Amino acid sequence: MPRTPPLTATLLALLALTACGRPPELREPPATTGAPRPSASATPSNATPTAPATATPSAPAAPTAPAPDPAATPCRGTPSGDRIVALLRGSAGVLPRNVRVTVRTGPLCAEGWHYTVLAVAGHEELQAVTRGRGKLTLVTAGTDVCGVEVRATAPPGIRTLACDGVPGA
Template identity: 75%
Template sequence: MPRTAPRRRSAPVTLLALLALTACGTPPELREPVATAGPRASTSATPTPSAPPTPPVTPAAPPPTTRIPDPAATPCRGKPSGDRIVALLRGSAGVLPRDVKVTVRTGPLCADGWHYTVLAVTGHEELQVVTRGSSGAPTLVTAGTDVCGVEVRAAGPPGIRTLACDGAPGA
């Protein structure tokens, strides 16, 4: 077997030693932290002090997009007036004749653009009236001894529904 020159033997050994040494460097946990890196778990045996955890920030609730209707009907303070409701019933609505005596017993009570009124009509039963719209020109929704109709139940605000459907007439 031919003998290899000492130079040829030392080259692979030197190359192997260089490769082993170049792989050595500063361990990752001892390197300077990179600014974009997130938090890493510590591998040291001694605990390091840390800041107390901050609670997650909960975003504030967005403002409601629709107004929540008032659950109770309140006095309308003259807009519309009881006389305006009576004029509507005697006029274009044609519910009351002009010669009958009418007295406002309850209301008008308002809730979210709707109005509830109870009228005492001489010689007849009490008349409940539900109107809606602008206080200067209310529109008749329904009038009678039972005003808890489909439109009142489906579209009326809670305060008006309570008076028209659950309350005793004139209460």
């Protein structure tokens, strides 16, 4: 009979051992809460069978405040389009004083943020995102106002307008 090399014999022995194991019916199931574990013994139990545990209903959740409206809606008088234009012409320095500007869309408001689209004579349309209830702060202005701050912190209604375009325009 030919002699089997030691490495081959070792591999065959390991293969035989790894293929064996505890049969599935004798393995313990993973731990579950509330359910009894079956016994691994082969002898039947004389104990009375018990009904499976049932979950008790949890207490109803406490009412929560309604979520803010995610849509941007026309601002109720403040800020006005003129106030947005004044900010862009003044301290923000975005618009020169001698260019004709008309408000095309907005301002639209959501949670203290504002979105406005301006038609600027001789130039591309200008979008502006501002915030604040008393003193206005310019967040961004330009032809693409979907910047990091708008994407990360603006309310959904403003973010949708600034990043996906003006609906119906």
